[in-house]
Amino acid sequence: MTAVVLYESMFGNTRQIAQAIGDGLSDFTDVRVEPASAGPDLAVDLVVIGAPTHAHSLPRASSRGDAAKWAADPEQHLDLDPDASKPGVREWIESLSTAPAAWAAFGTRVDIPRIFAGDASAGIERRIRRLHSRPVADSECFLVTTKNVLVDGELDRARAWGRSLGQAMIK
Numbered sequence: 001m002t003a004v005v006l007y008e009s010m011f012g013n014t015r016q017i018a019q020a021i022g023d024g025l026s027d028f029t030d031v032r033v034e035p036a037s038a039g040p041d042l043a044v045d046l047v048v049i050g051a052p053t054h055a056h057s058l059p060r061a062s063s064r065g066d067a068a069k070w071a072a073d074p075e076q077h078l079d080l081d082p083d084a085s086k087p088g089v090r091e092w093i094e095s096l097s098t099a100p101a102a103w104a105a106f107g108t109r110v111d112i113p114r115i116f117a118g119d120a121s122a123g124i125e126r127r128i129r130r131l132h133s134r135p136v137a138d139s140e141c142f143l144v145t146t147k148n149v150l151v152d153g154e155l156d157r158a159r160a161w162g163r164s165l166g167q168a169m170i171k
């Protein structure tokens with residue numbers, strides 16, 4: 001069995017979550033963790049795909065530009081990921097003609113009530129479901145602070161979610 005965890009990340013949090021999900025999955029399968037800008041790779045048994053929440057939904061070119069402006073402000077103490085300005089998860093999904101054979105969605109968002117934050121994972125799930133496919137597990141969103149730092153315990157939660165996806169695949 002093989003799996004790929006695809007992510008988009010501006011400031012590194014979603015990348016760290018993707019790597020932790022990959023760690024959890026690696027107990028069950030060979031797994032690669034890659035930016036979504038690498039393009040569609042459906043030749044695997046499981047695709048796990050995640051993005052940061054921007055304006056309640058998935059990043060788009062304009063919100064990636066806003067993220068780059070935040071990172072350019074030294075007072076924000078943010079480093080931009082190398083692939084941050086490239087096409088990401090929204091474009092990856094738009095390029096699909098069929099859904100991956102097995103897939104699950106995750107996101108990151110600010111630790112405020114979901115109704116105010118929105119949730120990229122729900123946006124990913126909704127878009128791939130339009131290709132007449134259901135995820136292998138409910139989507140999951142991981143939390144950052146308003147200063148864009150992962151909330152304590154979220155990497156452990158991501159590892160556990162990755163393990164649960166691996167378990168679901170071997171059943």
Ligand SMILES: Cc1cc2nc3c(=O)[nH]c(=O)nc-3n(C[C@H](O)[C@H](O)[C@H](O)COP(=O)(O)O)c2cc1C
Nearest residue numbers: 009010011012013014052054055056108109110117
């Ligand atoms: C342009 C922009 C818009 C954002 N909009 C939202 C939002 O609507 N809701 C939210 O919870 N977080 C929002 N955020 C915060 C991101 O969700 C947060 O920066 C991200 O989860 C961190 O992941 P990353 O380090 O992988 O980019 C926004 C961030 C940026 C840069």
